[in-house]
Amino acid sequence: MAEKKFLLGYLIVETKDNYFRGAALVVDQRGIPVDFRYTEPVRPTKLERILYGGALDIYLREEVILDNLLGAVETKPSIWLVDNEDLIDPVQKISKTMTLAIESTSHAPLDHSGTCEPSAEEGGFLFQADNISAPLHLIVSGDGAAKIQQTTDMLTAAAADMEIMEPFGRISRAFEAVLDA
């Protein structure tokens, strides 16, 4: 039976030294990049900080960076993975694609790979991607919980060929390389 192919999308938006920047990496199930977009670091001016006030962070993150990146990505992934749960709703809204936040844990491994159990946090799940790692913490919102089985099946298949969290580190290293250039 032919393996069902899918793509995983990784999105980060970070703030460093008052600069805002974001990147979107789409990989195949082996972790090979098929699309990568990033934004130039943006530093709001003093006037912009005053005019936008408390809404500046949200505006920059959602209206400027996410909107820009998600519109630019040509190869659409099957799911978007983010490292910050605040990004779930805006990414899901803009991309119309299932989005979940994912983070490493130091929990003891669950019974076997593919196991997914609800965590204490609302919309949270502990997920054992493979047999030789700690479980990952997944956070979904909206109707994401109803699709969690389908999502974890995809992630279990991907974990056989790659480390699920690894692309986040690659994006960070790519940011540093871009800044150095």
Add this chain to the structure above:
Amino acid sequence: MRKQSSHMASAVLSEIKRKLSRLFLGRIVVRELRDSAREPIKIRTYFRKPEIKQLRTRSRVGAALFMEWKNAKAKSAGPILSDSFLRNFKVRSANLTVPNTLGVKSCKLNIKARAAHKSALKRIGRAAISRRNRMNFLKTIPKFERSTLLALYSPLFRDRVEKSKLDKASGNLFFWYDNNHDRIKFGDRFHLLLLRVFDGKEPLRWVWLPAEKKL
């Protein structure tokens, strides 16, 4: 008999009455009760009147010694202006015009344009892929002859690995896949093990183990 005794008793009583009245009427002193004989009544109240004292002494304007306008003609109670000053005083008109158009400066809020996206697929394609040491998650540590397991990295497509490098500080393995997708197939998945070898020329040894094989 009874009538005679009652007449005698009444006569005696009236005689006694007459004599007593003569005695007391002459000796009883009758005095008037008048207010003037008493001390005047003093009415004392607890009503208090506030005593007002000024904090500041009342200032009085003395003579303005710094201004001695001798022989100055005082025409009015206002400022004193001499005739010559008044004659030479010229009033000029000033045109106050408001410009019809006010300059309005615009400030471009081009924050969205400054966050333009860029594509860098080739750059990220050249970036190394990393793997963490997963040895701690093995349920049983496999045993090797005259060797001990130091690290386990998984999964890797051995046939596609072009080069690799171990970061001793973090213990992570960094490697690069060959980007020529058409020429080389991915092949099977492997675990990559790092062993410490005892009694050998090389202290460290790398071992590829098919991922399908249980550890």
